[in-house]
Amino acid sequence: MDVTGVKALLFDLDNTLIDTSRAGAEALQMTSEMLKDLIALDDTVSSICDKFKQKLSQEIFDPSAGRPIHEVRVGHWEESIQEAVGICPIPSLAAQCYDVWRLSRLQALRMSPQICDLLSQLRRRYKLLLLTNGESLTQREKVDVVGCRKFFDAIVIGGDHAEQKPCVSIFTLCFNLLQVEAQDCIMVGDSLDTDIQGGFNAGVRATVWISSAGGSVPDGSVKPDYTISTVLDLPDILDQLKGPKKD
Known part of the structure; x- marks a missing residue:
């Protein structure tokens, strides 16, 4: 499942990896x-x-x-x-x-064994970063209680910084932490307004929208590159992204 050109995956936390x-x-x-x-x-x-x-x-x-x-x-x-x-x-x-x-x-709050296994497998091939909006103490409590630090090369909590998703500055921070370029990264999250719009703003290779209800993208909203019902379907998307980015 190696993907040429994709070096890093950025994950949202709430309602992406855990069912908040x-x-x-x-x-x-x-x-x-x-x-x-x-x-x-x-x-x-x-x-x-x-x-x-x-x-x-x-x-x-x-x-x-x-x-x-x-x-x-x-x-x-x-x-x-x-x-x-x-x-x-x-x-x-x-x-x-x-x-x-x-x-x-x-x-x-809990992270399912299936998602833990997925993150473990992905980390063998890619750099992984957790990028979550929210107040610092609240988000750290969630991260600690579900025990997910071990799956990530870095964790960025929006409340620790002047700007949060969808601002480009926090994505640039993530790219710098991982020492990758925007086009090397995929953004995965459940929010069109913050995760998908932020990934689009920052120029990532692809955005993946987690829509558990299977809803369509509202008119006027940013369009994700891919839509899946659960993060467990992400490997299928990565298979589709093999090879250099097409203009």
């Missing part, structure tokens, strides 16, 4: 069960969890503001409880919710 969405859903379920023991109203509990999920999806973390990520996310829970209930019935409830949600999510 599933882990998040399990964590919300665990938090919901805890809340039901304290607030005996299913509709209220559901509303609190839905509000937190929405706030998390819209989160823009600014480290220069001086608030650590844990404090910010406790704040998400506090606001969600207040919006659903009015007055928080237990002063420490928001912090309890955050602790249950965070620890449950970390416990639910």
Whole structure:
């Protein structure tokens, strides 16, 4: 499966190598069960969890503001409880919710044996780099809990740098770390807006979009070179990329 001209593979983490969405859903379920023991109203509990999920999806973390990520996310829970209930019935409830949600999510995160085997095989032939957006502490926790450092020549976390995907600067950093050119690399990820657009911006040899739902590319979005439903299908793409790049 040697690919002439391809020297390095850049992988996203969340929902590419690990199922963060599933882990998040399990964590919300665990938090919901805890809340039901304290607030005996299913509709209220559901509303609190839905509000937190929405706030998390819209989160823009600014480290220069001086608030650590844990404090910010406790704040998400506090606001969600207040919006659903009015007055928080237990002063420490928001912090309890955050602790249950965070620890449950970390416990639910895992890298499948099949993906571990794939990365081990690929690393015999290519340089591998993990490139993940997100707040530094949060992403390091994920990397550590799934034990994936051993599979990569380098790990780059967007929160450690001035710019994240899809900015060219963070891709240039990755190329320099691996001592390769952009055209030597393939970018693999689940986000059209960050992974695929970033790879396109940086001029990589090819972009591979992980679309677990098998969805089509929305109008106006960047078009990936290849689309697969799981990263386990990547070897088929590499077989197609044998030989020099065609103009």
